Amino acid sequence: MIFIGLTGSIGMGKTTTAELFAEAGAQVYDADAEVRALYASGGAAVAPIEAAFPGVVRGRAVDRERLSQRVLGDPAALQRLNGIVWPLMKGARAAFFRRAREEGASVAVLDIPLLLETGGGRDLDAVVVVSAPAQVQRQRVLARPGMTPAKFEAILAAQMPDAEKRAKADFVVETSAGIEHARRQVTAILAALRGRGEAAH
Numbered sequence: 001m002i003f004i005g006l007t008g009s010i011g012m013g014k015t016t017t018a019e020l021f022a023e024a025g026a027q028v029y030d031a032d033a034e035v036r037a038l039y040a041s042g043g044a045a046v047a048p049i050e051a052a053f054p055g056v057v058r059g060r061a062v063d064r065e066r067l068s069q070r071v072l073g074d075p076a077a078l079q080r081l082n083g084i085v086w087p088l089m090k091g092a093r094a095a096f097f098r099r100a101r102e103e104g105a106s107v108a109v110l111d112i113p114l115l116l117e118t119g120g121g122r123d124l125d126a127v128v129v130v131s132a133p134a135q136v137q138r139q140r141v142l143a144r145p146g147m148t149p150a151k152f153e154a155i156l157a158a159q160m161p162d163a164e165k166r167a168k169a170d171f172v173v174e175t176s177a178g179i180e181h182a183r184r185q186v187t188a189i190l191a192a193l194r195g196r197g198e199a200a201h
Contacts, residue, residue, distance in 0.1 A: 001100065001105060001107065001108055002193050003110070004107065004108070004110070004127075004189075004193070005115045005121045006109050006111045006112070006128050007114070007165065008129055008162075009113075009162050010137070010141055010156070011138070011141035012130045012162070013173075014130045015032075016182065017130045017182060017186065018030065020179075021109045022109075025107065027107070027108045027109065028109045028111055029092075029108070031089065031112040032113065035089070038088055039061060039062035040061050041059065043061070044088050045084060046061065049062050049084055050062075052084060053077070053081070067081070072158065075158075107193075110124070116165055117159065125193060126170040126193055127169050127171075128169065129165045130173045131175070132174065133176055137162075
């Protein structure tokens with residue numbers, strides 16, 4: 001099985017690119033969806049997050065807006081939050097790998113926003129970074145409901161700069177030229193990785 005790490009800064013088109021990998025037959029682990037499940041009512045992260053950040057839970061679920069107000073721009077608070085969430089996600093990731101193997105998947109994609117920031121790319125066959133010009137990124141993010149320039153800048157500050165991510169990538173998917181262009185890049189990446197795997201045997 002080929003293991004791919006998919007990452008990219010906010011507004012770069014990572015979710016759409018993950019969908020393109022799934023469309024091409026890859027099994028995709030969605031870290032954002034996993035976090036949503038952990039934060040939802042009954043989720044394993046709710047009680048420890050409320051203990052660390054009192055007042056962020058509403059209706060037995062983590063209020064993500066309240067939580068972001070507490071951690072954005074505060075590296076120590078963000079580190080405390082990550083210390084709660086990341087260990088809980090390890091089990092879900094292991095279950096994903098197990099399921100992908102059982103189902104005979106040839107490609108497994110880990111869609112993780114902070115993959116490179118957390119040093120998570122080391123055990124993978126390839127790291128794919130999704131990217132777009134800064135002005136395109138800004139336009140996309142500021143069009144989101146509830147987003148402000150200050151919040152956007154705070155999120156960017158907590159992420160590795162795009163240029164650094166691109167430098168660490170095995171492949172880059174450029175998303176500013178439309179979905180068909182991105183689809184062709186995904187197809188080429190999968191072909192290259194499968195070819196590399198065949199050459200090794």
